[in-house]
Amino acid sequence: MATISAALQDVMARVARAAAMADRAPESVQLLAVSKTFPSTAIREAAAAGQICFGESYVQEAVEKIAALSTLPLEWHFIGPIQSNKTRIIAEHFRWVHSVDRLKIAERLSQTRPAQLGPLQICLQVNISGEASKSGVTPENVFELARQVRDLPQLKLRGLMAIPRPTDSPQAQRAQFHQVRELFEQLNARGFDLDTLSMGMSDDLEAAIAEGATIVRVGSAIFGQRTKSQG
Numbered sequence: 191m192a193t194i195s196a197a198l199q200d201v202m203a204r205v206a207r208a209a210a211m212a213d214r215a216p217e218s219v220q221l222l223a224v225s226k227t228f229p230s231t232a233i234r235e236a237a238a239a240g241q242i243c244f245g246e247s248y249v250q251e252a253v254e255k256i257a258a259l260s261t262l263p264l265e266w267h268f269i270g271p272i273q274s275n276k277t278r279i280i281a282e283h284f285r286w287v288h289s290v291d292r293l294k295i296a297e298r299l300s301q302t303r304p305a306q307l308g309p310l311q312i313c314l315q316v317n318i319s320g321e322a323s324k325s326g327v328t329p330e331n332v333f334e335l336a337r338q339v340r341d342l343p344q345l346k347l348r349g350l351m352a353i354p355r356p357t358d359s360p361q362a363q364r365a366q367f368h369q370v371r372e373l374f375e376q377l378n379a380r381g382f383d384l385d386t387l388s389m390g391m392s393d394d395l396e397a398a399i400a401e402g403a404t405i406v407r408v409g410s411a412i413f414g415q416r417t418k419s420q421g
């Protein structure tokens with residue numbers, strides 16, 4: 191098993207290659223290291239290798255790690271499903287939330303965001319594959335939700351996040367990411383000022399970068415296979 195530092199270097203090289211293939215600057219793609227289910231010692235290793243932004247999906251586990259690592263200058267992103275009774279703790283501990291998919295959650299995040307932390311950076315999660323089990327706002331409803339979220343005082347709407355249906359076909363991966371990018375462009379054509387496309391994971395980050403991803407969320411390629419589904 192490669193060390194976390196070596197794995198991180200490999201992933202950064204993949205990101206740089208994919209950006210070059212798409213005629214994009216490597217700095218235009220931010221790497222979010224998804225550390226869910228991994229201990230704070232693993233995060234410490236990645237941080238020592240220069241990684242700053244970390245993604246977490248489970249609130250309780252995340253808050254414990256954030257507390258344990260509070261002396262490090264890390265930036266925390268919440269990327270998991272959001273229960274309405276967890277909005278305050280998310281608003282108090284994270285800089286970004288990628289997984290907002292309904293107004294009620296957005297309103298509660300705005301109401302409970304401590305003013306001294308500045309606005310919470312928000313992506314709307316879009317359900318591009320139409321799978322009933324997946325979270326995410328439908329493409330038809332994303333415009334109205336974006337208008338509503340834009341008006342909430344303690345939130346800053348930055349862009350869209352998507353988790354497409356897994357497929358081994360690079361063409362099918364790209365087609366799904368392309369749909370997300372089209373929605374993003376349609377929103378900006380309607381006067382939104384979005385700059386973030388959060389898409390691409392360990393197995394499909396190249397396709398996502400080819401379609402304009404500005405944040406790729408990478409877990410297992412950095413930290414190894416997850417042995418438990420929830421921490």
Ligand SMILES: *Cc1c(COP(=O)(O)O)cnc(C)c1O
Nearest residue numbers: 224247269391392407408409410
């Ligand atoms: C777990 C997770 C990831 C990382 O997935 P890997 O396949 O391990 O890279 C990315 N995004 C979200 C929303 C996740 O829950």
